Amino acid sequence: MVPDNRGDDTVLEEEFQDVLSTVPLTERDALIIAMYEDGLSTYEISEELELNRHTISKVLKENRIETRTIADYHKLKHSDIEELFNKGKTKHEIAKELGLTYYTVRKVLEDRGLILNKKDRETVAISRYIQMKNKGYDNEYIAIFLDISEKQLNKLIRNSGVNVSSVRNRTKNIEVLPEIILQKLRGLTNRQIALKYRIDLVLVREILYEFGLSQKQF
Structure with missing residues (x-):
């Protein structure tokens, strides 16, 4: 018999992992694993799931999920996601077609500036509120209307600044308050927004300043 020189701690760790492998995953853990295997980083998952x-x-x-290096993320089908999105596919349709999660598709589109990121979506939600x-x-x-709970709404308002x-x-x-915020997030200048919606430029600046989207110039 070949002697086992791994040490008690190593053996115990492996036995513990064997026991864990027989325990059913919680819904949260299963989601974490699915999101990670679809390409999201631990940082992105922590941000998404809070x-x-x-x-x-x-x-x-x-x-026992093998973690990735930064280089591994380049293997994702980012170009395919963008191409399908530009063809009019929804995020859910893209996810299904490419075998990815909705979260992965949304993150890629956010990073490429094709849709609003989480912070900007929350800013628009506050304007709608x-x-x-x-x-x-x-x-x-x-x-x-915003498809969130009242508790989430109150938290959104409280943390918005x-x-x-x-x-x-x-x-x-x-x-047109939400439209004003959206246009600013999409790159329009204060003057362009004022002309587009026929609103006084000073008022536009005041509104955007409250949302942290303009400097105080009044």
Whole structure:
């Protein structure tokens, strides 16, 4: 018999991993693994699921998922994703066609500037919230419209850094607040936005300043 020189700690670790392999994955852990295997980094997964990066790494290690180097990410079908998106395919359709997760497709499109990233989406959501509040809708209805819970809506407002009351006062007579924010995020200048929507330039600057999208020049 060949002697086992691995040491007690190594043997115990392998036995522990064997036991873990028989334990069913939780829904969270299964999602983490699926997202990682589809190309997202531990950082991207932690941001998407709002979990600590160490938690992500621990789940991968416990399930014997081999981690990647930076070079491995170049193997993803980024060009294929962009090509299909430009042909009019939805993110879900692209994910299905390329055998990727929705999260991977969305991240690639965000990185290439083809869709809004998470921070920008939240900024637009705040603008929609303000406009709907100005129209008299309550938070319950707005949350349903934004497809989030009231708790998530309250957290979004709290963490946005936007002075909601101030913006509401400035935009009572403006029907295109979300469009103004979107156009700014897409690269239009303050002057172009003012001309496009026939709004005073100073007011445009004031609104965008509240959203952190313009310097204070008034």
